[in-house]
Amino acid sequence: xxxxxxxxxxxxxxxxxREVRAVFRPLRREVWQMSTKLSNLSKGIASLNRMAKELHLxxxxxxxxxxxxxIKASRLTPERIRRIRSxxxxxxxxxxxxxxxxxxxxxxxxxxxxxPKGDKKAxxxxxRKLKKRDVKKLLMQKVEELEKGKAEKKPxxxxxxxxxxxxKRKPAPRQGKSRQVT
Numbered sequence: 001x002x003x004x005x006x007x008x009x010x011x012x013x014x015x016x017x018r019e020v021r022a023v024f025r026p027l028r029r030e031v032w033q034m035s036t037k038l039s040n041l042s043k044g045i046a047s048l049n050r051m052a053k054e055l056h057l058x059x060x061x062x063x064x065x066x067x068x069x070x071i072k073a074s075r076l077t078p079e080r081i082r083r084i085r086s087x088x089x090x091x092x093x094x095x096x097x098x099x100x101x102x103x104x105x106x107x108x109x110x111x112x113x114x115x116p117k118g119d120k121k122a123x124x125x126x127x128r129k130l131k132k133r134d135v136k137k138l139l140m141q142k143v144e145e146l147e148k149g150k151a152e153k154k155p156x157x158x159x160x161x162x163x164x165x166x167x168k169r170k171p172a173p174r175q176g177k178s179r180q181v182t
Contacts, residue, residue: 064098064126064138074125078112084128085110088135097142098135099123 066074085095092106099106101120108114116124127135 064123064130066122066125066129070125071122074121076109076116076121076124078110081106081109081116081124084124088127088130088132090135090139094139095127097146098127098139 093103096103096106099120109116
């Protein structure tokens with residue numbers, strides 16, 4: 001009797017395992033498919049988060065912009081340009097970097113030799129609206145952009161021109177009567 005009991009028990013276990021496998025395999029496939037879908041979705045969400053963060057950072061960036069009416073109405077005297085610069089706590093060189101002008105141009109504006117025109121004037125008018133913290137951030141961004149540009153534009157070394165070698169000329173033969181030495 002113990003043998004029959006053992007055989008029945010082993011047969012029940014074998015059939016139960018078979019039934020579990022029959023149910024478990026499709027479930028395993030579904031779980032695998034769902035995990036791959038979840039992985040793809042999380043990658044997509046991560047890229048969307050990155051893009052949203054970039055857009056948010058672009059919106060938060062201080063910009064040197066002014067309306068045409070503000071530009072037309074503004075009267076930038078040398079004293080006002082100096083006052084803007086001192087209020088923001090930046091040097092003439094830094095002002096030039098922010099606006100996209102040379103140090104010489106900023107010097108000539110502050111001395112009254114020339115007046116800023118076009119986009120430089122618009123940038124100065126826009127600069128009046130910004131706070132010190134925003135100006136520092138903007139300056140850091142501009143300096144980084146300039147450094148990137150310099151690193152990318154490093155020209156390859158130009159080959160040196162070859163030195164010209166001067167050769168001694170042989171004297172030209174004389175024409176006409178030649179003296180014979182005896």
